[in-house]
Amino acid sequence: MRKTSLILILLTMSFSGYSQDWFGFQCYHADNARIIESGIFPEVVFMGNSITENWAYYHPGFFSKHNFCGRGIGGQTSAQMLVRFTDDVVELHPKAVVIMAGTNDVAHNTYWVEPNGVVDNVVAMCNIARANGIVPIIASIPPCASFRWRLEIQDAAQTIMTINKNLKAYAEANAIIYVDLHAALADEHGALPRSLSEDGCHPLPDTYFLMEQLVLEAIGKVIK
Numbered sequence: 755m756r757k758t759s760l761i762l763i764l765l766t767m768s769f770s771g772y773s774q775d776w777f778g779f780q781c782y783h784a785d786n787a788r789i790i791e792s793g794i795f796p797e798v799v800f801m802g803n804s805i806t807e808n809w810a811y812y813h814p815g816f817f818s819k820h821n822f823c824g825r826g827i828g829g830q831t832s833a834q835m836l837v838r839f840t841d842d843v844v845e846l847h848p849k850a851v852v853i854m855a856g857t858n859d860v861a862h863n864t865y866w867v868e869p870n871g872v873v874d875n876v877v878a879m880c881n882i883a884r885a886n887g888i889v890p891i892i893a894s895i896p897p898c899a900s901f902r903w904r905l906e907i908q909d910a911a912q913t914i915m916t917i918n919k920n921l922k923a924y925a926e927a928n929a930i931i932y933v934d935l936h937a938a939l940a941d942e943h944g945a946l947p948r949s950l951s952e953d954g955c956h957p958l959p960d961t962y963f964l965m966e967q968l969v970l971e972a973i974g975k976v977i978k
Contacts, residue, residue, distance in 0.1 A: 768967070776828040777837045787844060795847040796823035798853055798955045798973055802854040802880070805830035805896060805956060810961040816966055823848065832875035839879050842855045849977050850934070851883050852969060854920075857955065860913045861901045863897035869917045877924060880903035887975045892925050893969065894918040894936040898955040911944035931972045935965055 789795060797820060799808050806826025810817055811968070817824055825842040832855040844850050856872045858864075882891040894917055899911040914951075918936050925932035939961070941947045946954050950961040957965065 761867050768813055775819045778830060779833050779841060781827050782825055782842050786841060788935050789846055791793065797821045797848060797977060798850045798852060799825055799843045799846055799848045800852045800854070801839065801843055802852075802893075803830045803835075803858050806854055806954060809965070811927075813962050813966070816962075822972075829858055829863055830862050832856055833859075833864070836875045836878050839882055844882065844888065845976075847973075848888055848893055850889040850973060851882075851973055852891045852973070853879050854895070854935075855879075856895040856914070858897060860868050860895070860898075860910050860917070861903070861907065869913060869920065872917050873920045873924060876921060880928070880930060889934060891931045891969075891972050891976065892921055893933040894921060896935050896955075896957065897940035897944055897946045899943060900954060902953055902955070912946075915944055925973040931975055933968050933972045935968060938964060938968060 777832060788848070800809065800817075801810075803826055807828050808825055808826070808842075810824025810826065816822070823846060835853075835855050849905055853876055855876055859872045876892060880892070883890040895914045897911065898914060901907055901910060914936070918934075922932050922934070925929070939946055939950055939957070946957070
């Protein structure tokens, strides 16, 4: 009886997880289908979390003007992005993908992932992209010194800088363009200042203009 009860509990947990769409497969399913059916594919897909999601929300003209496509989902970790990478990036046949991941790993949104684990997930996304003829561009994790939803985390700024250092090293060793948003946005404490963010983590709408300059420069190096 105990074994049967355990199996039932595990099955219930599994089906509950699927019904909640933990990986976010349904978020862009309809729009992906529309793009695929049209045969008009984006030049670049932006893969990320709420920072990317807000980017497309605040600056839709930036994405439409350049035929870019935003595929950010708020709260997602690098592991969740990796699982949906095929659906939300590969199937859209872009020329390049901008990958910005790691903030929510540092915030322990699902479970704690060591800094090297975040890098491994980004590397895996880059490998999938390259295997499908898509040029990967790695964007650093933007600065953030604390999370309003995880105030107990005290070392966010340093952890983010450690991950970014390793991401940059991987990019340089593998001829991948690295966009250092952190260096452009961070204050002397490795935080996102109040002038650029209301909560110290998510960029204000105008902050994205600076980010766009850097990203467009990077994209211009791989798409002529």
